[in-house]
Amino acid sequence: MKEINLLFTDLDSTILDENYSFKESAIETLQNAYSKNFVIVFTSSKTFKEEQHFAIKLGIPIIYTVENGSAIYIPENVFEKKSSKMGCRKIVLSSLSITYIRKILFRLQDIYSDLKFYENSSLDEIEKFTGLSPHLAKLAKMREYTETIFKGYSNRVEEDLISNGIFPQKGSRFVTIGDRTDKGKAAKKLMSFFKNNGYIIKRTIGIGDGPNDISLLKAMNEPYIIGDKITLERARVIEHFSEIHI
Numbered sequence: 001m002k003e004i005n006l007l008f009t010d011l012d013s014t015i016l017d018e019n020y021s022f023k024e025s026a027i028e029t030l031q032n033a034y035s036k037n038f039v040i041v042f043t044s045s046k047t048f049k050e051e052q053h054f055a056i057k058l059g060i061p062i063i064y065t066v067e068n069g070s071a072i073y074i075p076e077n078v079f080e081k082k083s084s085k086m087g088c089r090k091i092v093l094s095s096l097s098i099t100y101i102r103k104i105l106f107r108l109q110d111i112y113s114d115l116k117f118y119e120n121s122s123l124d125e126i127e128k129f130t131g132l133s134p135h136l137a138k139l140a141k142m143r144e145y146t147e148t149i150f151k152g153y154s155n156r157v158e159e160d161l162i163s164n165g166i167f168p169q170k171g172s173r174f175v176t177i178g179d180r181t182d183k184g185k186a187a188k189k190l191m192s193f194f195k196n197n198g199y200i201i202k203r204t205i206g207i208g209d210g211p212n213d214i215s216l217l218k219a220m221n222e223p224y225i226i227g228d229k230i231t232l233e234r235a236r237v238i239e240h241f242s243e244i245h246i
């Protein structure tokens, strides 16, 4: 049996700052964890294409759980370091189509005219709402399972979404809506995947900062919280990545 460790991390306001750059020592910490037999798992509300953009900057193999636990992408090079195969296994947890979610949102827009989300926003507007660069805004718009509401979210909008089987999750900045899956469910699914493939998981570290990270942190043996937006009794609250015990 092969032994591995898993390190799940959120991106926005966790390893990335408000300008979407890596925070000080975040890259070194993840590279150090990788060298100590950790598989690094991005766990964010971002799209696959956005997560890939940040993984390239790290220069190590990454597993991607995308759009708040809607799907998991497992590249071949995570298992075989010298693999020339560019393939990616994919596990999908969401059973809602993006077309359905958008159809409901456009229907709600007729009632709540100030409602703004990716599909009814121009790239310019997305850049203004999110602070993303033009390139990243394009990657963020390539959504497969969820939508993000930038403006006009209210209790009534929430009720209407839920009555149509669409569920909201608050991230560090916006509300993302989709199927009733979450980062914790995706983490557990990935852990089962490793166990079913003959691995023993020794340690699980999770790092997050927003309400949508709670389910992830609860599923971890070693949960870490950055900042003061959330609390979890078992979790260690840290300011710098150097405080993470790798």
Ligand SMILES: [Mg+2]
Residues within 6 Å of the ligand: 010, 011, 012, 013, 014, 171, 172, 208, 209, 210
């Ligand atoms: Mg966050």
